[in-house]
Amino acid sequence: MNNLKKIGLTALAGSLVAGAVNAAEMSVSGSAAITLSGGDENAVTGNGYTMGDSLTFSASGDVNDIGITLSYELDGQGAATDTFDDHSISLDFGDLGTLVFAGHGGSSALSARDDVTPNAYEEPWDVVTGADADIINGATADNSFNYTYNHDSGLLLNLYYVNASDAGVDVSYSDFAVEYTGVEGLRIGYAAGEVESVTGTKTDEHTMFATYAIEGLTLGVQLSENDRSANATADTESTGFGASYQVSDELTVSIGTHEIEYNAGDDQEATGVGVSYTMGSMSISGAFNNVDNIANTATNDREAYEVGISFSF
Numbered sequence: 001m002n003n004l005k006k007i008g009l010t011a012l013a014g015s016l017v018a019g020a021v022n023a024a025e026m027s028v029s030g031s032a033a034i035t036l037s038g039g040d041e042n043a044v045t046g047n048g049y050t051m052g053d054s055l056t057f058s059a060s061g062d063v064n065d066i067g068i069t070l071s072y073e074l075d076g077q078g079a080a081t082d083t084f085d086d087h088s089i090s091l092d093f094g095d096l097g098t099l100v101f102a103g104h105g106g107s108s109a110l111s112a113r114d115d116v117t118p119n120a121y122e123e124p125w126d127v128v129t130g131a132d133a134d135i136i137n138g139a140t141a142d143n144s145f146n147y148t149y150n151h152d153s154g155l156l157l158n159l160y161y162v163n164a165s166d167a168g169v170d171v172s173y174s175d176f177a178v179e180y181t182g183v184e185g186l187r188i189g190y191a192a193g194e195v196e197s198v199t200g201t202k203t204d205e206h207t208m209f210a211t212y213a214i215e216g217l218t219l220g221v222q223l224s225e226n227d228r229s230a231n232a233t234a235d236t237e238s239t240g241f242g243a244s245y246q247v248s249d250e251l252t253v254s255i256g257t258h259e260i261e262y263n264a265g266d267d268q269e270a271t272g273v274g275v276s277y278t279m280g281s282m283s284i285s286g287a288f289n290n291v292d293n294i295a296n297t298a299t300n301d302r303e304a305y306e307v308g309i310s311f312s313f
Helices: 003-023
Strands: 025-038 049-063 066-074 085-094 100-105 142-151 155-162 173-180 186-195 203-214 215-228 236-246 251-262 268-279 280-290 301-313
Touching: 155 186
Parallel strands: none
Antiparallel strands: 025 049, 025 301, 049 066, 066 085, 085 100, 100 142, 142 155, 155 173, 173 186, 186 203, 203 215, 215 236, 236 251, 251 268, 268 280, 280 301
């Protein structure tokens, strides 16, 4: 091949690559935060201050009327191997829904709805060490599929699937959620999944919830069950209530309760108060939570707080 042909083909290849790149829409978003946790006398908190830092790079475009978005997050978590965090490919099929393949960091239908009762910052059982041990949350693992379909009537269907993997779930996992938002201010839903992260330790998790917003007030209730086939005496039921109020465009306050009922012993009871104040891209938030009988242990009562300032850009 002579040099003129080589030059011509190289130029053509370069123009094709440039055209593909120009067809994609590139964007970068990020967040930064400084958080202080403390108040838990029974937990080793160390310094108490932590830093949040995240940059998400996205490239999106259309291929045969399918919207494609590649998302990659840079998140410094203290170790070099943790620099690259959530990453996914999203396929938007328009009226037929959206399919997300998450290489890392994806949520399942159930884990995204572990507690949907309204709060200004965190759930009542969060912040306090060990209080989340028996919260229903399904299962998640790398390289998962998440499909969401929204109908004009207000009906939503969410399906999740991940193949079995020693590093994730020993048995292939799937769950689903259905929601209805066809009435203004109302959200009702149900989610369920069969979790077997370790072979032979199957659990059936179910949750149903409802929230209603009117003007600045939002109320919510959620009922959940965790049925363990390998040990029925370890089954749990939980009930959560929450209320948040938007005092102004900037200020939101909330209060919530959450109780986990066990077959024997003492039930875990959590109460939390939250507040969030937003000024443009800056937010100052805090949660003050108290949990008794953590994980069915009568001698384990704790309270803790978390306050932080965050910036989005």
